[in-house]
Amino acid sequence: MKRLIIKDIEKCVGCGMCMYACSRRKGEAGIDSSGILAVSLSGFERGATVIFCNACKEPPCVQVCPTNALRPRKGGGVVYNEKNCIACGNCINACTIGAIFRRSNGKPAVCIHCGYCVNYCPHNVLAFEEVTAGKATEVKVC
Amino acid sequence: MLSRVLTVDLSSYTYSIEDRGALFEEWLGGVGVAVQLLKENMDVSADPLSEENVIVFAVGPLTSAYPLASKTVALFKSPLTGNLGESHAGGRTATSIANAGYGAIVIKGRSKKPVYVVIDNGKVHFRDARVIWGIEDSLIVGRIIAEKEPGRGTRTVMRIGGGGERLVRYACVTTETYRHFGRLGLGAVFGSKNLKAVVVNGRGSRKVVDRESYRDVYDEIFRLARESDAMKKYHLIGTAVNVNPLNEMSALPTKNLKQTRFEKAEEISGESLAESIGRRIACSHCPIACVHIAVLRLPYENEPYFYKTIMISYDYELIYSLGSMLGIGSKEGLLRLIHRVETYTLDAMSTGVCLAWATEALERGIVSKDDTIVELKFGDCDTYLKAIDYIVRQPNDFYRNLACGVEHAAKIYGGEEFALTFGKNEMPGYHTGYAAHIGYLIGLRHSHLDNAGYALDQKLREYPEPEELVGKLIKEEQWRQVLSSLVVCFFARGVYRPEIVCRALRPLGIEVSEDELNKIGEKIYLEKLRLKKQMGFDVSKLRIPKRIFEVETPHGKLSEEYIRRALDYYAKIVSEV
Numbered sequence A: 001m002k003r004l005i006i007k008d009i010e011k012c013v014g015c016g017m018c019m020y021a022c023s024r025r026k027g028e029a030g031i032d033s034s035g036i037l038a039v040s041l042s043g044f045e046r047g048a049t050v051i052f053c054n055a056c057k058e059p060p061c062v063q064v065c066p067t068n069a070l071r072p073r074k075g076g077g078v079v080y081n082e083k084n085c086i087a088c089g090n091c092i093n094a095c096t097i098g099a100i101f102r103r104s105n106g107k108p109a110v111c112i113h114c115g116y117c118v119n120y121c122p123h124n125v126l127a128f129e130e131v132t133a134g135k136a137t138e139v140k141v142c
Numbered sequence B: 001m002l003s004r005v006l007t008v009d010l011s012s013y014t015y016s017i018e019d020r021g022a023l024f025e026e027w028l029g030g031v032g033v034a035v036q037l038l039k040e041n042m043d044v045s046a047d048p049l050s051e052e053n054v055i056v057f058a059v060g061p062l063t064s065a066y067p068l069a070s071k072t073v074a075l076f077k078s079p080l081t082g083n084l085g086e087s088h089a090g091g092r093t094a095t096s097i098a099n100a101g102y103g104a105i106v107i108k109g110r111s112k113k114p115v116y117v118v119i120d121n122g123k124v125h126f127r128d129a130r131v132i133w134g135i136e137d138s139l140i141v142g143r144i145i146a147e148k149e150p151g152r153g154t155r156t157v158m159r160i161g162g163g164g165e166r167l168v169r170y171a172c173v174t175t176e177t178y179r180h181f182g183r184l185g186l187g188a189v190f191g192s193k194n195l196k197a198v199v200v201n202g203r204g205s206r207k208v209v210d211r212e213s214y215r216d217v218y219d220e221i222f223r224l225a226r227e228s229d230a231m232k233k234y235h236l237i238g239t240a241v242n243v244n245p246l247n248e249m250s251a252l253p254t255k256n257l258k259q260t261r262f263e264k265a266e267e268i269s270g271e272s273l274a275e276s277i278g279r280r281i282a283c284s285h286c287p288i289a290c291v292h293i294a295v296l297r298l299p300y301e302n303e304p305y306f307y308k309t310i311m312i313s314y315d316y317e318l319i320y321s322l323g324s325m326l327g328i329g330s331k332e333g334l335l336r337l338i339h340r341v342e343t344y345t346l347d348a349m350s351t352g353v354c355l356a357w358a359t360e361a362l363e364r365g366i367v368s369k370d371d372t373i374v375e376l377k378f379g380d381c382d383t384y385l386k387a388i389d390y391i392v393r394q395p396n397d398f399y400r401n402l403a404c405g406v407e408h409a410a411k412i413y414g415g416e417e418f419a420l421t422f423g424k425n426e427m428p429g430y431h432t433g434y435a436a437h438i439g440y441l442i443g444l445r446h447s448h449l450d451n452a453g454y455a456l457d458q459k460l461r462e463y464p465e466p467e468e469l470v471g472k473l474i475k476e477e478q479w480r481q482v483l484s485s486l487v488v489c490f491f492a493r494g495v496y497r498p499e500i501v502c503r504a505l506r507p508l509g510i511e512v513s514e515d516e517l518n519k520i521g522e523k524i525y526l527e528k529l530r531l532k533k534q535m536g537f538d539v540s541k542l543r544i545p546k547r548i549f550e551v552e553t554p555h556g557k558l559s560e561e562y563i564r565r566a567l568d569y570y571a572k573i574v575s576e577v
């Protein structure tokens, strides 16, 4: 299964185009439902990066979800069923990399690896690809 | 619709939120709404550095909805000109305000002690800033606040450094390290209010009324922004690409406009600086990433193998004001000056023009070295670095006066003929012809961005009658009122043509025709002009610096008579408002 991956994080300019795309899927102008966050690295003088679900094979967020609102997704990461979600926020605390965000209604926003945002990253930082063996990020030796 | 207005009162440490749907319906948002809010909240005779001054930040209906709608408009009374102050900044300011659910934020009053204000979605906190008051470097202020406050990635930190605290009348407010409410002294207004910073954190959304057409129009705008020539200039070399062509056509103000060509322009050109680019960054929701950041690696003189590496963002205006205007022909010198001005949160254009005037005043013996403390000399970077420190710290009367701007300093010491201000605002970097200069004089904020006179100069082969030229400038400025009410980045003006603006508004539930848009632009223009008049604006009092007639432009030397006729005509228009 394809998933959202990073091609070259060094090229990220922190524009958040990806972040706006993600909420746009839901007919929102804004970022309430975005499962990806663009941040600076403690100030833009040090550059920028994006934070989103790393598609765990064994997702801790699923493990702590009391209602099965989050379930493992084939190919890594999660599928999210809003109806079951009681907005407990356990998953938000469980994700080691902080890739689950709290929406204004208290429920989580998480990347479901749909690939929509990739088309809006102007600098080819992101890609939507099949990841076969283990690691998504291509290892580059400088 | 984004129509909530947050009002923060620093005197009483209270805040209130009000829905102002009708206001936003009539005036769109941005500058249109901000003018009305300023009128409601501020006495026109308020002293700009007193408790009575009011700051309005406003965003518009396109903010967070479409790419390149990345700007916030700030309106206040300017401590530099004593008249209406308007300044725009990008970074995350606009999207954070919109995502926090506000169309505008009004800040009034004055805190007794230093504070910074945190607006976290629906809540407002007043934080003690006594510990960080006195930190002159805005980068450090930003880092400290960022570590303490929530909202990584979704907040803006608008702050002041030493320039704002010491009430330099052209101090700016810096956000996200490199973006600024640059002109007309908002930083000093912050300082006078004991306001070190305003943090806005926003993570919300608003629902569009038509999801499908929203995505279609979005895609069209996104494609236009990326593919059209309209934005290439900003995407590649950035605004610095202007240095070489302006120099070649004798339009680059050099050494206090004693020259319009700079022998070392090549060295500080966009092409040359591009060799030092260390990284590019973007304002929030902008695919262009026009913010070009150069790397400067400086060795420590007495400590071998120790270096400091600084990242400095540059643009055309900074290269002009701290480069050619000061005769600085070395890339390293220029970058060091930009960095110094950046840390203090000073407006680079005003600072450069002030120093250029001071240098010439010293050359001519109007002021002495007792005044300037250092031997100011065109091309001497180290001396200018010290002088910038003095502008902030103001160790004597001369620097106290220079910190009030060139208009003020020249009134005291003389040298008005070469004091390059227009409407008391220091000159931008285009000596391209009549349209630029008339544009600075009659533009509502005396800025090159009001009406882009410099673009007209480059397009026109022959000048029309001055009256016609004034008409063209006003027309452009009226359309720009629409752009800054929506609010979109002026760099994207080629993308946001009237037709597409109307289509972009529709899925958001706003029906307006091209004709109506133009009418709103006219209306806002008149409202602003009226407000300016009430604050004392008088065309007959506009001073034209003699210097601009003494040097070449691409159209040869300019005649004063033409500009006088233009002003007479404009005075008539103003009197009818």
Ligand code: SF4
Residues within 6 Å of the ligand: A052, A053, A054, A055, A056, A059, A060, A061, A062, A076, A077, A078, A094, A095, A096, A097, A098, A099, A100, A110
């Ligand atoms: S949200 Fe976090 S914990 Fe859950 S699958 Fe993604 S990376 Fe793993």
Ligand code: SF4
Residues within 6 Å of the ligand: A004, A021, A022, A025, A034, A035, A036, A052, A110, A111, A112, A113, A114, A115, A116, A117, A118
């Ligand atoms: S892949 Fe889909 S869900 Fe994940 S961040 Fe992008 S748009 Fe959002």
Ligand code: SF4
Residues within 6 Å of the ligand: A011, A012, A013, A014, A015, A016, A017, A018, A019, A038, A049, A050, A120, A121, A122, A123, A124, A125, A126
């Ligand atoms: S769209 Fe691309 S460049 Fe912009 S923040 Fe997202 S990943 Fe970074």
